[in-house]
Amino acid sequence: MADGELRPHGWQATISDRDQARHELIRLLAPAALSLDATGAAPFRLGLGVARLGPVLALSMSFAMPVTAEVHGSGGYQVLLAEAGLAQVRRAGAEVLVDRDRAAVLSPGVDVTYRHGADFRPLVVVVDAAVLHRELSAMLGVSLPRGIALTPALDVTGGAAASWCRTVRLFRDECQRAGSLLEHPLIAERMRQIIVAGMLLCLPHRYQAELHRRERPAPPASVRRVVAAIEEQPEHPFSVGELAGIGRVSIRALQEGFRRHLGMSPVSYLREVRLARAHDLLRQAHPGQVTVAAVAHRCGFAHLGRFSSAYRARYGSSPSATLRAGA
Numbered sequence: 001m002a003d004g005e006l007r008p009h010g011w012q013a014t015i016s017d018r019d020q021a022r023h024e025l026i027r028l029l030a031p032a033a034l035s036l037d038a039t040g041a042a043p044f045r046l047g048l049g050v051a052r053l054g055p056v057l058a059l060s061m062s063f064a065m066p067v068t069a070e071v072h073g074s075g076g077y078q079v080l081l082a083e084a085g086l087a088q089v090r091r092a093g094a095e096v097l098v099d100r101d102r103a104a105v106l107s108p109g110v111d112v113t114y115r116h117g118a119d120f121r122p123l124v125v126v127v128d129a130a131v132l133h134r135e136l137s138a139m140l141g142v143s144l145p146r147g148i149a150l151t152p153a154l155d156v157t158g159g160a161a162a163s164w165c166r167t168v169r170l171f172r173d174e175c176q177r178a179g180s181l182l183e184h185p186l187i188a189e190r191m192r193q194i195i196v197a198g199m200l201l202c203l204p205h206r207y208q209a210e211l212h213r214r215e216r217p218a219p220p221a222s223v224r225r226v227v228a229a230i231e232e233q234p235e236h237p238f239s240v241g242e243l244a245g246i247g248r249v250s251i252r253a254l255q256e257g258f259r260r261h262l263g264m265s266p267v268s269y270l271r272e273v274r275l276a277r278a279h280d281l282l283r284q285a286h287p288g289q290v291t292v293a294a295v296a297h298r299c300g301f302a303h304l305g306r307f308s309s310a311y312r313a314r315y316g317s318s319p320s321a322t323l324r325a326g327a
Helices: 018-029 129-140 159-175 185-202 208-212 220-232 240-247 251-262 266-284 292-298 304-315 319-325
Strands: 008-015 033-038 046-053 056-063 067-072 077-084 087-091 094-098 102-106 112-116 121-127 153-155
Touching (some): 018 033, 046 159, 077 087, 087 102, 121 129, 121 159, 121 185, 129 185, 185 208, 220 240, 220 251, 220 266, 240 251, 240 266, 251 266, 266 319, 292 319
Antiparallel strands (some): 067 112, 077 102, 087 112, 102 153
């Protein structure tokens, strides 16, 4: 991978020393300060499962005893989910009971106290504050003042919130698997955007209604700028946010503009350009010198099977048949 590309990192550990556990949580969550007090007769034990993708962190934990933790100046925007058990989360005088149906939502810089029993298994999702702010600005197409005021609790029993939670769990699990599609920068960038944009779409805040409101389509000039960028470098792992920046419009305006002027989404157009580039390369290549997989990767396709299916649907034959025909 080239420098600057997203790389998934996943690892697991069991820590039996309380001071070591505290230092590890400070390293991962980046608060200003953190205290960790355990009660009960059971020896201290913290089980950690870490999944990181650039500015996105999913942290699974398990404890062998009841715990009280005080966090001062929490880092990033955080959503605390319960995989099992119950926790009391107190911030700014307000208390949220976290269980399988309800999550706690924390903004950067707040002081928080957690209390929970030995059966509580949290999943903490953290998104870098600057990244979440930039994503919201890109989605709205305007420059916003820093700071997004979020409600302290989130119902995760259904709708967009439940969908986002399932996505986060998929991300966490895939980070622990060797050979995951997340290792490809195209997929990694899309997963990053799904989690960050999904957080903004499912968490209640003052801009949420604007995010769900239809927007005026991007003008033809903006669409032409994006088309030119795609055709110049179709193998680049473009995100929709990056394409919107090239067009100098919001993500939603770009999507509406592409549908109006080209009859498809920006991602669909990118796929069509990549397929056409792959088709040309396969027709010109010699079977003994080039493989279908190499051409697919060169054109920006992360999954060979999906590339082959899309290619057959577009051209009526398999990539390997096109390669053999050009010999």
